[in-house]
Structure formats: structure tokens, C-alpha cells
Amino acid sequence: MKGLAICLSAVLIIGAGILTFRQETGLQGESLIAKVDGVPIEYREYQLILQDLRSTTPPEKLKELALKSLTAIKVEQAWAKEKGLIDDLSYSSELKRWKQENERRNQAVRQKKPIYGPIQYDERGFYEYELSNLRIRLKEAVSKQDYKISDDVLKTRYEAIKEQQFKKPDTIQLWKVAIPDQDGKGKERMKQASDKLAQGEDFKQIAQSYAIDGKGWELSIHADNQKQISETAPILFEEALKLPAGQQSPVFEENGTLFIVKCAARTQGGYEPFEQVKRQVSSFYVEEKYKEEVERRTQAARTEIVQTNLDKVKIT
Known part of the structure; x- marks a missing residue:
């Protein structure tokens, strides 16, 4: 009972700290920080990225870098929406999916069904998991629709990268x-x-x-x-x-x-034959084109900042 009391006290203290922080900033989780081509960046998502960057970024650069990172993410998400891979780009909808996924995993545990990954996702873990899966699906979609190339072009690319990527050891x-x-x-x-x-x-x-x-x-x-x-x-x-x-x-x-x-x-070890590595060559090509397109879209994106809300965000 003593241990339980300590745990409950800790939860109450943490909860009070979060509540105090939000009262001090005057921001709620769904408060708008910015829009990227109309796609919202909400305060809670912004805070998540700030926390990820905090250990590697000087405080004076933290807000700027968090916005830059989120701009690229929103560009990717908007691109995925164009391809029909996702409907709602708000962070509020992601939190609902997080809750649903954890409920699904709870049910699977109760029914003794196999699950892959953690029994429960924390917020950051689910965010990374969902973003990673979305990128995989988006790359697969664009590889079939936008970046299909002939074997002749693939062979040319193979010749260009085989020394670095496909050389067998001597x-x-x-x-x-x-x-x-x-x-x-x-x-x-x-x-x-x-x-x-x-x-x-x-x-x-x-x-x-x-x-x-x-x-x-x-x-x-x-x-x-x-x-x-x-x-x-x-x-x-x-x-x-x-x-x-x-x-x-x-x-x-x-x-x-x-x-x-x-x-x-x-x-001399020679090189992995083209036919054996053709899929890898194609994957390298798609990855390169994907990064170029994200960069192009990010550069072209129109970011509207809600300056009064951004100013309220505290960096401690």
C-alpha cells in the first residue's frame, strides 16, 4: 500500500506539473501553432517534437528546428493523402488512432492472441511507428505510380553505384x-x-x-x-x-x-550480378527520388505561423 501511495503521488505530481505548464502557457493540446499548406500543426505534436530535439539542439534553435522538422513531416503526410493513404492529417485524429491501437492490443492480450511490437505504445512510440509505416506505404505507392523505370535505366544506375554498393570482397x-x-x-x-x-x-x-x-x-x-x-x-x-x-x-x-x-x-571479388540486386537498385532510386521530392515540396510549402501561440511555448 505504501508503494501504491508513492506511485499515486508521483502521478498526481506529474499531472499537476503538466496542468500547471498548460495553464502558464495558456495552450491546450489542440491549440494551433502553425499550418503547412493548410495542414495543422497542433501544440501537443509540436511539444512531442520539441522533446525529441531537446537533447541535441541549442535552446535558441529549438523552436525553429521543431517547426522545420514538422514542416517536412506535414509535407509527407499531405503527399500520402494525395495518394489516398490517409484521410485526416490532424494530430487529434492520430491520438484517437493511438487509443484505438492500444485498445486493440489490450484485447489481443486478453484473448491470448499474438501481437507484434510492444503490448502498449506510448505517445512518442506510436507517433514514430505510424510515421514510419506511412513512409513505407508512400514509397511503395510512388515506386509503382511515379518512379517506375526501365531495366536499361536501372542498369545504368547499377553501373554508377556498384563500386560502393555491390562490390564483393576480395x-x-x-x-x-x-x-x-x-x-x-x-x-x-x-x-x-x-x-x-x-x-x-x-x-x-x-x-x-x-x-x-x-x-x-x-x-x-x-x-x-x-x-x-x-x-x-x-x-x-x-x-x-x-x-x-x-x-x-x-x-x-x-x-x-x-x-x-x-x-x-x-x-578480385567482382560485383553482385545486376539481376540479383535489381530490386535494391530500384529501392535506392526510389529513396533518392523520394528525398528530392520531399525537399522540393518542403521548400515550396507555405507555412503560416500562429505567432502569439508560438511565443507562448516555453523552452526550459
């Missing part, structure tokens, strides 16, 4: 001189090995001679193990990536072991 055959340094004598032994290499002795033989039980002096880095090696031995991995065939690295240390590595052979 297969690198590595030889390594690896000398543990736990006993404090590793540096001396590595200097001996380095001197032998400098005098032209065979790298492979030296690598074998310093290997424990004659093992572990070879390593093949390829597509299947590249991620694992990059995580377990990131320095060695980076050194290997730098080396053309026939070249060796300087001495470096990782995980208490001194290394010199040599690229014995390197096979």
Missing part, C-alpha cells in the same frame, strides 16, 4: 609472422625476423619457423569469414586490406602478439 591469401609478446621477449624475436626479411630471406619459411607447432601462419580472408575476422582481429584485417599481392606490412601489434603479414595472393 579473397586474400595471407602469410603471417606472429610472435607472442607476453614474456617480454617478443620485440627482440620480431626484430630478428624483420632483419631476416630485410636480408631477402623467404617470408613463407620465416612465417613457418616462428609459428607455434608450425601452424597458424596462413590465413585466407574471404566473403564468408570477413565479418568475423574484422571483429576479432580488426588491426590485422585493416592491414590485410591495404596490401596488394606480393607486399608485406610493417610490424604491428594486436591482442598481445606482434605481426608482420604478407599478401601471398589476392583474387
Whole structure:
């Protein structure tokens, strides 16, 4: 009972704080802050965005950036309405959908039906969830209606981005001189090995001679193990990536072991075939066009600010 009393007190205090804040500002949740091409920005939604930006934005820039962010969101929502994906763009209607969604999830829990995501959404979580879903549906709609392109154009785009997006990793055959340094004598032994290499002795033989039980002096880095090696031995991995065939690295240390590595052979990985990545190329194209269109619409949008209400918003 004591714990319950504390919880109730906390709720009352929080509730009183919210009430006091609204009384001080004179604004209610549905109070109009601005309109973007006629689409309302309500006080409660504006406050939600302010809270999201508060930790990363200087106070003097907070109101401006919140309005800018909401302008882009309202532009996207208006575009979605044009495509028939949403009817009511007011935040009040979103709050109703939030309540309905949580009621639906409550009912599913009572009936022991599976649900995806949280059992209940908080306001911010539902806002992000609904906006994310709306963007996915809008991109799907415009990809079918506005941004359909031929395979020839897709192939041209594939050629333009394949180096950055679709290059397969090379297969690198590595030889390594690896000398543990736990006993404090590793540096001396590595200097001996380095001197032998400098005098032209065979790298492979030296690598074998310093290997424990004659093992572990070879390593093949390829597509299947590249991620694992990059995580377990990131320095060695980076050194290997730098080396053309026939070249060796300087001495470096990782995980208490001194290394010199040599690229014995390197096979080009090539590129993912166009037919296998065509959908990804199309997705990149739609994403690019989508961002351009949102930017264009945002720049062209007419924002009407209710200055008296905006001035009442307190930044604390």
C-alpha cells in the first residue's frame, strides 16, 4: 500500500506539473501553432517534437528546428493523402488512432492472441511507428505510380553505384609472422625476423619457423569469414586490406602478439550480378527520388505561423 501511495503521488505530481505548464502557457493540446499548406500543426505534436530535439539542439534553435522538422513531416503526410493513404492529417485524429491501437492490443492480450511490437505504445512510440509505416506505404505507392523505370535505366544506375554498393570482397591469401609478446621477449624475436626479411630471406619459411607447432601462419580472408575476422582481429584485417599481392606490412601489434603479414595472393571479388540486386537498385532510386521530392515540396510549402501561440511555448 505504501508503494501504491508513492506511485499515486508521483502521478498526481506529474499531472499537476503538466496542468500547471498548460495553464502558464495558456495552450491546450489542440491549440494551433502553425499550418503547412493548410495542414495543422497542433501544440501537443509540436511539444512531442520539441522533446525529441531537446537533447541535441541549442535552446535558441529549438523552436525553429521543431517547426522545420514538422514542416517536412506535414509535407509527407499531405503527399500520402494525395495518394489516398490517409484521410485526416490532424494530430487529434492520430491520438484517437493511438487509443484505438492500444485498445486493440489490450484485447489481443486478453484473448491470448499474438501481437507484434510492444503490448502498449506510448505517445512518442506510436507517433514514430505510424510515421514510419506511412513512409513505407508512400514509397511503395510512388515506386509503382511515379518512379517506375526501365531495366536499361536501372542498369545504368547499377553501373554508377556498384563500386560502393555491390562490390564483393576480395579473397586474400595471407602469410603471417606472429610472435607472442607476453614474456617480454617478443620485440627482440620480431626484430630478428624483420632483419631476416630485410636480408631477402623467404617470408613463407620465416612465417613457418616462428609459428607455434608450425601452424597458424596462413590465413585466407574471404566473403564468408570477413565479418568475423574484422571483429576479432580488426588491426590485422585493416592491414590485410591495404596490401596488394606480393607486399608485406610493417610490424604491428594486436591482442598481445606482434605481426608482420604478407599478401601471398589476392583474387578480385567482382560485383553482385545486376539481376540479383535489381530490386535494391530500384529501392535506392526510389529513396533518392523520394528525398528530392520531399525537399522540393518542403521548400515550396507555405507555412503560416500562429505567432502569439508560438511565443507562448516555453523552452526550459
